[in-house]
Amino acid sequence: MKYKYSLFIGILFGCLYCSVHAQSVTIDEAMQRTMQQYGMKVQILRPYAQLQDKSSRSDGRFLFEFDGNPCIQLLLDRDYWVMVTTNAAKKGSGTAYAFNPKDGRSALNIAFGDGYEKSDAMIAKSPGFTKITHGKGMVANTKVVWRRWADGHLLYSDCTIILPAQGKKIKTTVSVMANSEARRQILEECLSSLRLLDSLKPKESSQ
Numbered sequence: 001m002k003y004k005y006s007l008f009i010g011i012l013f014g015c016l017y018c019s020v021h022a023q024s025v026t027i028d029e030a031m032q033r034t035m036q037q038y039g040m041k042v043q044i045l046r047p048y049a050q051l052q053d054k055s056s057r058s059d060g061r062f063l064f065e066f067d068g069n070p071c072i073q074l075l076l077d078r079d080y081w082v083m084v085t086t087n088a089a090k091k092g093s094g095t096a097y098a099f100n101p102k103d104g105r106s107a108l109n110i111a112f113g114d115g116y117e118k119s120d121a122m123i124a125k126s127p128g129f130t131k132i133t134h135g136k137g138m139v140a141n142t143k144v145v146w147r148r149w150a151d152g153h154l155l156y157s158d159c160t161i162i163l164p165a166q167g168k169k170i171k172t173t174v175s176v177m178a179n180s181e182a183r184r185q186i187l188e189e190c191l192s193s194l195r196l197l198d199s200l201k202p203k204e205s206s207q
Helices: 002-022 027-037 181-193
Strands: 040-046 062-066 071-076 080-087 095-101 106-112 133-139 142-150 155-165 168-178 195-197
Touching: 027 040, 027 080, 062 080, 071 106, 071 181, 106 181, 133 155, 133 181, 155 181, 155 195, 168 181
Parallel strands: none
Antiparallel strands: 040 080, 062 071, 071 195, 080 095, 095 106, 106 168, 133 142, 142 155, 155 168
16 A cells, blocks of 8 residues: 555656646646545645746756755756645655656655655566666765666656654655656756755854
8 A cells, every 4th residue: 555655646747747738727736636535635835837947046956945844955957846745544644745847757756754665576567667777876965776767658766765854863765757867867966965954944053
């Protein structure tokens, strides 16, 4: 059941891009309504309607900061609409942030807690599955080993690490989906900027 819940999120993002045009709602609103029907608590943090083509930053990146447990901060290559989900029907379920760009050609999930990991055997059941490879990378200034694979539709990579935040250690699962190697690689590289914070407010200096 844990695998079905996490896999459902990724599949639904792709399907709604095909069906949203028939509705008088944006893709994020359609996603929210559909997931709520499956017992998930969904909040839109950055609406699709607010997406910008160009960043105001000198490095061209887009800064994302969200208050929560934990608070997160992240620099990405382009603007993404963002929602956070929990399974309202399941007590103690984890929290997952889902990032999607306007063109729908990549996606990023950052999940905290249990229920988001997939075994090699589960992945191998995907139609068109190729093979699993591994490569070194960085997430939240921590060395990781990316697990990479592809199926008949997309390229994927993921990793699970333990990160400190708010006085505890938090199990963090990061999943990347893209339609090209270039898009997958840039998202992997962006994950080095991920920060889990106690608060988004700067600490007051003591005198």
